[in-house]
Amino acid sequence: MQPLIDNARLFGQRPEEFAALAAGQSPQVLFITCSDSRVVPALITGARPGELFELRTAGNIVPPYGSGQPTGEAATIEYAVEVLGVRDVVVCGHSHCGAVGALVRGDDLDAVPAVRDWLAHAAPPPAGTPEDPEVAEGVQAHVLAQVLRLRSYPCVGRRLEAGRLTVRAWYYEVHRGSVRVHYPATDTFEAL
Numbered sequence: 001m002q003p004l005i006d007n008a009r010l011f012g013q014r015p016e017e018f019a020a021l022a023a024g025q026s027p028q029v030l031f032i033t034c035s036d037s038r039v040v041p042a043l044i045t046g047a048r049p050g051e052l053f054e055l056r057t058a059g060n061i062v063p064p065y066g067s068g069q070p071t072g073e074a075a076t077i078e079y080a081v082e083v084l085g086v087r088d089v090v091v092c093g094h095s096h097c098g099a100v101g102a103l104v105r106g107d108d109l110d111a112v113p114a115v116r117d118w119l120a121h122a123a124p125p126p127a128g129t130p131e132d133p134e135v136a137e138g139v140q141a142h143v144l145a146q147v148l149r150l151r152s153y154p155c156v157g158r159r160l161e162a163g164r165l166t167v168r169a170w171y172y173e174v175h176r177g178s179v180r181v182h183y184p185a186t187d188t189f190e191a192l
Contacts, residue, residue: 031092058115060143061099061146065154095173168182
């Protein structure tokens with residue numbers, strides 16, 4: 001923890017670099033990805049402060065819209081699309097994902113009931129090879145399922161129909177530092 005504290009102290013000693021951020025934000029991209037510490041959206045994209053609006057959830061899950069209970073995820077998506085007017089949404093899964101791996105393997109998650117109940121939102125459970133530590137097939141299928149779920153959000157659907165929003169599916173390979181993007185025409189994930 002100490003190195004993080006030391007950096008935070010130094011970080012705050014450059015206020016001139018951040019003064020303009022006080023005027024507000026106008027990111028063009030909502031980046032939905034996993035909470036995994038190995039996935040760092042600004043590092044992957046080279047984004048500077050104010051350029052990405054991020055939503056991080058265990059397993060980059062987009063919960064169903066209108067489940068009767070407001071969710072922070074739905075509020076974040078709606079705010080990004082309706083208030084900030086983002087032009088792009090990226091749903092980014094990653095290799096070696098513990099959440100998707102647990103789903104692919106059918107792990108018993110009774111010892112972590114909040115995790116178990118959260119992962120139930122991933123339905124349908126992604127297919128894949130349980131022995132594959134990358135869980136590439138499962139993660140890629142899962143990302144596409146989350147993209148479909150995202151498209152069902154009314155604010156997203158309206159913007160897509162109006163041609164004012166693009167939704168992209170990415171797969172980040174943590175062991176290579178590379179990104180693959182889904183191409184609907186060929187239904188494949190290929191290098192950017």
